[in-house]
Amino acid sequence: MSTPSSTRPHPSLRRDEAEARAAALAVTAVEVELDLTDPGAPTFGSRTTLRFTSSAPETFVDFRGEELGSATLNGRPVDADRWQAGRIALVDLQPENTLVVEGRMAYSSDGEGLHRHVDPADGSTYLYAMSFLDAAPRWFACFDQPDLKARYRFTVAAPPEWTVLGNGPSVAEGPGRWSLVPPQPLSTYFVTLVAGPYASVTAEHDGIRLGFHVRASLRAELEAEAADLVEVTAQSFDHYHQLFGVRYPFGEYHQAFVPDFNAGAMENPGCVTFRDSFIYRGRATQAERAGRACVIAHEMAHQWFGDLVTMRWWDDLWLNESFAEYMGHRCCDDATRYPVWTEFGIRRKDWGAVADQSPSTHPVAGTGAVDAAAALQDFDGISYAKGAAVLRQLVAYLGDDVFLAGLRTYFTRYAFGNATFAELIACWTEAGAVDLDGWAAAWLRTARMDTLDVRPGPGGTAAVVVTGPGGVRSPRPHAVTVAAVGAGGAVDPLADVVLRGDAVPVDVPASARLVVPDGTDATWAKVRFGPDGWSDVAAVLPAVEDEAVLVVVHNAVRDAVRDAELDPAVALDLVTASLPGVPSEVLVTVVLGSAAGALAGSYSPVDQRAARLARVHNLAGAVVAGSPAGSDRQLAGFRRLVASSVDVDLLRAWSEGRDLPAGLALDSELTWAVVERLVQLTGDDGVLQRTLARDSSSSAAVHAARTRAARPTEAAKAEAWRLLVEPSDVSAYEVYATAEGFFPAGQEELTQPYVERFFTEIGGTAAFRRGWALGRVAGLAFPHLAADAATVALAERTLAGELADPLRRELVDGLDQLRRATTSLERFTR
Structure with missing residues (x-):
């Protein structure tokens, strides 16, 4: 032994x-x-x-x-x-x-x-x-x-x-x-x-045996979801078989929804594992079901991209993740009843944009990972969202026929083996692609984002310009549709252009108030709207209904706030004026969440946070009031209404199922949302214990962990802190939830002593955590709300010492976001 x-x-x-x-x-x-x-x-x-x-x-x-x-x-x-x-x-x-x-x-x-x-x-x-x-x-x-x-x-x-x-x-x-x-x-x-x-539901499609599996306590929920799961799985198989010309080669296809899963899912051939929160315990919106469908299609795409043909080494991980991200969204949009490109634009692209502007940015391909642990740090928004966005540009550059012909050759030639990016390039070249090396060097081997902007021109014209990072000329070709928005919100496509570094003039109708350089959200770039851009945005945004334009504008707003180019107070004005008229539930969800977390949170002076959160609360109330009873949009607004409420009596009534808006009813997850906010405000352990007595599930244990960490007492913080920085047998999900709940807005004075402790003690967690869990706890617990020079100095001092790689990556990214918030506060606080 x-x-x-x-x-x-x-x-x-x-x-x-x-x-x-x-x-x-x-x-x-x-x-x-x-x-x-x-x-x-x-x-x-x-x-x-x-x-x-x-x-x-x-x-x-x-x-x-x-x-x-x-x-x-x-x-x-x-x-x-x-x-x-x-x-x-x-x-x-x-x-x-x-x-x-x-x-x-x-x-x-x-x-x-x-x-x-x-x-x-x-x-x-x-x-x-x-x-x-x-x-x-x-x-x-x-x-x-x-x-x-x-x-x-x-x-x-x-x-x-x-x-x-x-x-x-x-x-x-x-x-x-x-x-x-x-x-x-x-x-x-x-x-x-x-x-x-495990409890199971089985089916068969096109000769492939399908299985869906959950913990026995989720049997009823799986049976309720089974028809949708089977439908999306079958449609995805049909779509990929038709596109790729190679049948799924791994026999049976099981999808197991398992507890405590770190990622969204994992593409194991024949037996894909998913986090079990995809088997909904409460009411799910159409956008949430679309998100699940996209994950199913993403993991199925991996059966070809990654499983059939596998990268030789981890620095070609984009051959897995970027392709699965692109194909999953494309498959959902083309083959299922779930359109997902709006979600990709407003949520996934923003995730990638934050990563691509961080000091830890890296190219999509050829990341240069010297070991497997370093490669793990590159599984981020660049590998997924940026890579997928770049692939959309590649399809526009090659044409779909060449793109797919090259992939079919790739799958056939390297089936059940390994391949490199260069070998995929060769397959596309055989299919008719030209100058792919130059295209790949510009898009895939170069980090950071270009900026698309508008300059007014003479006689009813405007020039669309592209600049690279640092203001240099960009080598990247951007295939975009330039659009104009009239005062009434109507969107008028002006021209399809390819931007290659030189300004491209476009004719602008007299009725136009705003020119959008990427009117269909087709490329990967930061977007601005000219010297009077934000006043032009304010004039038209409340009337815009085109979802692609809304995605581009709201992403630009968030990006400009992060760059300290736009006052967060002005951004909140824009959101407040425009969001009540936005019909898309996913846009409402993401923009409301961003307003609460950034504009009323880390980018707000502490003494103004309560007032700004009240504005977000009122905005959520307007969304609820303006939505049809029982609609997904109403539910999205109500979730934010709960999270931003300070009305303890109303929260108590909601927790008991009273005084809810017409069309809404409590389920397990909505009950916990109300209880979490109520206990965060009051520290009422009684309501927490009563809710736990009614719900003994794993999900309830996670909610309870987040709730305990958010209680506004010194004893509660001390108890939660021990879970974050000391070893225990508590499940990873409960530790993650504890990290999420520890530093809520409104408790800045109570949690201030833990800001310094975070930086002095987080490094020690590498002694008993590793991999995903090590980095994730640090990222979730990072004290973003303590946005000031003193916290920046603490982070810098910690990064100057020895840290495990997952911790270092999280602290580098956290420090970047902290600096951005601090710079904005210094510039715009009056």
Whole structure:
């Protein structure tokens, strides 16, 4: 028995190590045997047999277990001392090798490795495996890198009443014993297992067996959602089969909605895992269902982009995420009943724009990740939203026929293998593309955003101009539609142009009041509207109904506030005047949220926050009053009305189902929204405990954690702080919720002592957290509302010291946002 390696630092795989190992090894088969018969124990048994060829005398295998029971190479024991820092060194390799590694692995509570969740609703245990980026060795021994694909076989022992799922069909070999054989080779990062007393709905489409799975306590909710899930899944399969010309190759297609999931979903071939909040416990709006449909289509696109053809190394991750983001939105818009490009523009593009203007920005492609941990920091709004927006420009540049022809060649040529960006470029070139290297250099290998602006010209003309970051000439071609907005809000397309660095003149009708350089939200750029732009925006915005123009204008407003070009008070005036007439529920939701979080929050002087929040509250009330009873728009407005209310008596009435607007009724999630705000204002533990007594679900536990952290007492803050900076057995979701609730607006004086403590103590959390959880807690708890020079100095001092990479990325981005808010406050506070 060896010393537990988990107590030692685990180095992340470096690119040069991966290249050397891939050059020397070919993995022919992997057999994994798991003993999950005692799911309440702290560890489980894992035995892996790896068969591989080697042209080198030595290498290493990744194993991050709690205990190494034994390792044998070609029948001979491997010295236990060769297990160091998550790796077992292998020497005296032969051309053909068999390695057997047996040990005890720890169940996780952070959403990585083999995650264990005990459902408080019924006490049942649920497992799922998340292998992405460095996590596979936490549940089986492997050569953990994307370009060492292999064929797998799994044998699982577990309680006989359980469901066991994975990357291949699950076959019951006897009571409590299952085998799974995925039909195609897999990379380690998308190997998965889902096990527990899951409730299931099954269907079939076009010869593909479909399965949908949730915790048993969500059975009724799954059954209510099943028709929509099946419909979107079937439509997405049909769409991709038609577009790509290659059928889905991984056999069955299961979608498991699992607890405590860090990402939105993970594209494991044959068994995609999703966060279980997509199985709605309360009323869901059309926009929320559209968001879920888009995630389903995104993960299905990965079955081709990432699973069928996989990147060689993580710096080509855009070949996975940018394509899945683009194709998922395109599929939803073209093949389902859910239009999603407005959501992409107002929510996803803004996420990417913030990342692309941060000091941590990076190119879409060729990020230069030296190791896997560094690559994880690049899974951000650039890899997803910017990459997808750039792909929309590429389709305009190539034409859809060339774009799709190149992809079909790519899928056929590199099926079940690995490829690079250069190899994809070659496929498009064969299909007829020209000068893709120049296009890619300008769009994919260059970071940051261009700016599109308008200059008035002579005789009823205007010039549309593009400048690169720092005001230099931009090499990027922008294919856009220039539009004019009249005083009555009507939108008139003026010209389709390609901006290549030179000003492009357009004729502007006399009726036009505002010129929008990107009238269809087609490109990736910051947008401005000329020297009198904001007064022109104010004149027409309340009457505009065109959703693309609304997206462009509201994104420009948020961006100009962040750049300290637009007074947040003026921005709030714009929002207040225009939003009551906006019909789109997703626009109402996002813009109201931005107004509350930024314009009445971090970009507002502390002594003005209550008054600005009251304006947001009144605006939400106007949205509710102006929406049809029972409509999604009414619900969106009411959610913000609750979150901004300071009327304790009304909140109590709402929490009891009284005095609600006509058309609204309490459900589990809306009840918790009211209770969270009520307790945040009053600290009333009684209403919290009564709500928990009625709702014992996992979701309720998360809501309760956020609510406890937001209570306005010193004792509550001390209790919550311990969860953030000390190790515990609390689930990752409850820790995330605690971080979200800790620094609410209105409690600045109470939480002020914790601002400095955040920066002095957050670095220590790397001793007991890792990966996603480490960075996410820091990002969610970052004290954005303490926007002043003193907090900036604290962040700078912390960043000057030693920090784990996930923490450093979150603090770099948080500091950038803090500086922007501080600059705005210094410039516009009167």
